[in-house]
Amino acid sequence: MSREAHREADGEPPSIVAPYGSIPGPGALELLRILPDLSSQPLKVFSRLAATYGDVFALRYPLDNVVMVADPDGIEHVLHHAHHRYAKATSRWRTLRQIWGEGLLTADGDAWRRQRQRIQPAFHKDHVESFAQTVATEAERTGDAWTVAARSGEPLDVYTEMLRCTLRALLKAMFGSDADDRADMLVHAVEEINGYIDPTAPSNLWNLPIPVRRWVQPGFRPFQRAMDTIRRTFGELIDARVRSGEIRPDLLGLIMAGRDDERSETMSVRQVHDEMMTLLMAGHETSGITSTWTWYWLAGNPGPEARLHAELDAVLGGRAPAPADLPALEYTRRVIDEVLRLSPTIYAFDRMAMEDDVVCGYRIPKGTAVAISPYLMHRHARYWDRALEFDPDRFIAPGAASRPAYAYLPFGGGPRRCVGMRMALTTTPLLIATLARRYRLRVKPGHPVEELARVNLSPKYGMLMRIEPRQPSGGVPAASDISRSPASTVMPPT
Ligand code: HEM
Numbered sequence: 001m002s003r004e005a006h007r008e009a010d011g012e013p014p015s016i017v018a019p020y021g022s023i024p025g026p027g028a029l030e031l032l033r034i035l036p037d038l039s040s041q042p043l044k045v046f047s048r049l050a051a052t053y054g055d056v057f058a059l060r061y062p063l064d065n066v067v068m069v070a071d072p073d074g075i076e077h078v079l080h081h082a083h084h085r086y087a088k089a090t091s092r093w094r095t096l097r098q099i100w101g102e103g104l105l106t107a108d109g110d111a112w113r114r115q116r117q118r119i120q121p122a123f124h125k126d127h128v129e130s131f132a133q134t135v136a137t138e139a140e141r142t143g144d145a146w147t148v149a150a151r152s153g154e155p156l157d158v159y160t161e162m163l164r165c166t167l168r169a170l171l172k173a174m175f176g177s178d179a180d181d182r183a184d185m186l187v188h189a190v191e192e193i194n195g196y197i198d199p200t201a202p203s204n205l206w207n208l209p210i211p212v213r214r215w216v217q218p219g220f221r222p223f224q225r226a227m228d229t230i231r232r233t234f235g236e237l238i239d240a241r242v243r244s245g246e247i248r249p250d251l252l253g254l255i256m257a258g259r260d261d262e263r264s265e266t267m268s269v270r271q272v273h274d275e276m277m278t279l280l281m282a283g284h285e286t287s288g289i290t291s292t293w294t295w296y297w298l299a300g301n302p303g304p305e306a307r308l309h310a311e312l313d314a315v316l317g318g319r320a321p322a323p324a325d326l327p328a329l330e331y332t333r334r335v336i337d338e339v340l341r342l343s344p345t346i347y348a349f350d351r352m353a354m355e356d357d358v359v360c361g362y363r364i365p366k367g368t369a370v371a372i373s374p375y376l377m378h379r380h381a382r383y384w385d386r387a388l389e390f391d392p393d394r395f396i397a398p399g400a401a402s403r404p405a406y407a408y409l410p411f412g413g414g415p416r417r418c419v420g421m422r423m424a425l426t427t428t429p430l431l432i433a434t435l436a437r438r439y440r441l442r443v444k445p446g447h448p449v450e451e452l453a454r455v456n457l458s459p460k461y462g463m464l465m466r467i468e469p470r471q472p473s474g475g476v477p478a479a480s481d482i483s484r485s486p487a488s489t490v491m492p493p494t
Contacts, residue, residue, distance in 0.1 A: 020363045023067060025049070025058035042453050043347060043375055050376055056360045064091075066350070066369045067359070070376045072383070072404035074360040078351060078370050079406070079414035086351035090369045093350075096455070099193075099227070102271075103278025104419060112416075118258030118267060119275060119419060122251055128423045130249065131173040132323040135427040138169040139434035140320055146439060150467040155444040158295050159463040163191075163288035165431065170284045174276060176250040178237050186233060192226035194285060195219065234276050238269060251279060283420050286345045287428055289456050292463050293343035294336060294432050295441045296449060299465065301390045304338075305440065307331055309470065312437050318472040321433040323426065332429045332436075334392035340410035342390060347375040347457040349412065374409050375457065383407035437472065441465040 026034065026049065037045050038059075046068060049057050055071040069075055078086055087108045097106040104115045142165045149156045167187055171179045179186065196219040238252065247253055255275055259266055267275070298305040311331045312321075321329070350371045357364045364370065379387045383403055385394070394400060411418035418424070443449060444464040452460035 016361060017358050018362050020058075020065075020365055020368070023056060023058040023362050024053040025060065026053075028060070031059060031061070043373075043451065043457075046348070046373055046376055047379070056362060064369060065365075065367070066371055067362075067364060068371045068373065068376075069359055070373065070380060071360050072377065072406035075372050075377070075406040075409065076404075076413065077359055078372065079409075079412065079416065082357055083414045083416065085353060085355050085357050086370065087354050089352035089354070090350045100277050100281055101274035103274045103282075105278050105282050114260040114262070115267075115271070115275070116415070116419070117260040119255055121258055122254035123419055123423055125422065127249065127254060128426050129323045131169075131251075131423055132326075132426045132430050134172045135166070135169040136321060136323070136430050136434050138165050138172070139431045141165075143435050143438050146435075146467045147469075150439060150469045153466060155447075155464045155466050157462040158441060158465045159289075159292045159459050162291040162295075162431075163194075163285065166288040166291065166427075167280075167284040169427070169431075170280065170287075172250075174251040174279060175237050176248055176252075178240070179233075182233055186230060189226040189229040190280070190284070192222055193230075193281075196223035230277065230280070231273070234273055238272055238276070242269060252276065279420070282418075283423070285456055285458075286420075287424055287431075289345045289458050290336070290339060290343070290424070290428055291431055292459060293345075294339045294428070295465060296443065296459070296463060297339050297342065297390050298335070298436070298440075299442050304335060304390060304392055308335055308432075308436060309440070310473070312433055313472040316433070316437060316472070318437075321430060321437065323430065325433070326426060326429060329429055329433055331392065332433050333425070334395050336425065336428050336432065337395050338390060338392040341378040341384075341408060342388075343451075343457060344374040344378055344410045345456045346410070346412070347453050348373040372409075374412075377407055377409060380407065436470075438470060440468050440470050442468065 034045055049059075049068070050070050055069070056074065057068050059066040059068070069078065088106055089108065093106050100106060102111070104112065104119055107115055142161060146156070146161075164187055167190055168183055171183055171186060241248075241252055241256070247257060252272070256266060256272055298308065308331060311329060315321075315325055315328045326333070348371055350369050353364050353366055353368045353370060355366050359370065378384070381387050384407075385397075406413055411421040411424070442465060444466060447464040448461050449463065450460040452458050
C-alpha cells in the first residue's frame with residue numbers, strides 16, 4: 001500500500017492535489033486522430049496511451065471528460081474507499097440499462113443496495129455447488145456431442161460451443177427444468193442479441209432514443225424481436241412460478257424469496273424479471289468466453305496443458321469430475337486465474353464522479369468518467385513479471401502475496417464486485433475439467449485469433465479448433481513429474 005493509500009484508509013485527505021488540467025493525455029489533434037481506433041480497438045490504444053502518458057491519463061472529448069486510472073491504489077480508491085462518490089451514470093451503462101432494464105448490474109444508490117441484499121444469498125456456497133453440478137452435466141453432454149467431430153477431424157467453433165454450454169447450464173440454474181422445452185429458442189434469441197450489443201459503437205455513445213435506433217441501426221429490429229422473445233418467455237416462466245406458489249432452490253426461487261435488510265421486502269415481479277435478464281446476460285457470455293480463452297491458452301502452452309492433464313488424471317483417475325473434486329484441482333483453478341489475467345472478459349468498465357474527488361493526487365471534478373481496465377492492470381510490467389507469458393504458477397510464486405490487491409481485478413472490486421464471482425470460479429474449472437479429461441483442443445492452422453473488445457473481450461473470428469480425443473494416463477504421476485513439465489510459452493492473441 002502506498003503512503004497516499006494509507007492516508008486514504010485513515011480517512012485523511014491526500015497531501016498534495018494537482019489540478020485536473022495537469023493530468024497528462026493526448027491533445028485535441030491527437031485525440032481526433034486516434035478516435036476511430038479508440039472505438040474499433042480500444043485496448044491497443046489504451047496500452048499505447050499508458051506507455052506514453054503513464055498510469056493516469058485523460059481523454060478530453062468535447063462533451064465528455066474521461067480519466068483512465070491504471071494504478072492499483074487509485075482503483076481501490078474509486079471502487080472501494082470512495083465508491084459512494086461514484087455511480088454508473090456513464091453513456092456505456094445508460095446504453096446497457098436501456099437494453100437490460102434496471103437490474104443489479106446497472107442500478108445505482110439505494111435501489112442497488114437493496115437489490116444486492118436480496119440477491120447475494122442466492123450465490124451462497126451451498127447453492128453454487130448445486131449450480132456447478134448442472135454445469136458439469138451440461139459439459140458432459142457437450143463432450144458426448146464432440147465425439148463426432150473428434151472422429152472426423154472436422155474443426156468446431158469452440159466459442160459458439162462454450163457459449164451454448166454455459167447458456168444452457170445457466171438457464172437450468174435459473175429456472176430448473178421449467179425452461180427445458182424453450183432452451184433452443186432462448187439460445188437462438190441470446191445469440192441474436194449478442195451479435196448486436198456494442199456500447200462502444202458511435203451511435204450508442206450518444207444514447208439515441210429507441211425510435212431513432214430503429215432507423216439508423218440495421219441490426220436493431222431483429223435484436224428487438226429477440227429481446228421480446230426473451231422478455232415474454234421469462235414473463236411466462238415467472239408468472240407460472242408465482243401462480244404455483246412453489247418455493248424451489250433455483251435462482252428464480254431464491255431471488256423471489258430474497259429480502260432486503262431495511263424493509264424486509266421481497267422484489268416486485270417486474271424487478272424479478274429485470275434481475276433474471278441481468279443474470280442471464282451478465283452470467284453466460286462472461287463464463288462462455290472465459291472457457292473459450294482457456295482452450296486457446298492451453299493449446300498454445302503445452303507445459304501448462306500437460307500439468308493440467310496430469311492433475312486431472314491423478315485426481316479423477318478417468319471418472320467425470322464433481323464439485324467435491326474442486327479443492328483437489330488446484331492447478332486447474334490456477335489456469336483459470338491466469339486466463340482471467342491475460343484475457344479478462346470484462347476488459348474495462350467505468351464510473352461517473354458524482355462529486356469532486358481526488359485520485360492519485362489529481363483533482364477529479366464532478367461529472368468526470370473514471371475508466372478502469374483490468375486488461376491494462378493485468379499486463380502492467382510493474383506488477384507482473386513476464387507479463388505476456390502464460391504462467392499459472394505466478395499466483396503461488398514468492399512475492400505473489402505482496403502484489404497490490406487491485407493489480408488483479410477480473411471481477412471488479414469493492415461493494416460492487418461481481419455477485420457471480422464464486423459461481424464463475426466454481427463452474428468454469430469444473431467445465432474445463434469435464435472436457436479436458438476427454439479431449440485436448442488445437443486451433444485450426446491458419447485460423448486468425450484476434451481480440452474483439454465490445455461488451456466483453458471475445459475472439460473476433462470465433463475459435464475454430466480441432467477436437468482430439470485424449471486417454472487419461474494410467475498411473476498417478478508423482479508431484480515431481482508434474483512440476484518438471486516444460487515451462488510455459490508466450491502466445492498473446494494476435
Ligand atoms: C468469468 C465470469 C465473470 C466475469 C469475468 C465477471 C466480471 C464482472 C465484473 C468485472 C463486474 C463488475 C463491473 C463493475 O464494477 O462495473 C461484474 C459484476 C456483476 N456480475 Fe459478473 N462476471 C462473471 C460471471 C458472472 C456470473 C456467472 C453472474 C451471474 C450469474 C454475474 C453477474 C454479475 C452481476 C449481477 C454484477 C453486478 C454486481 C453489482 O453491481 O452489484 N457475473 N462481473
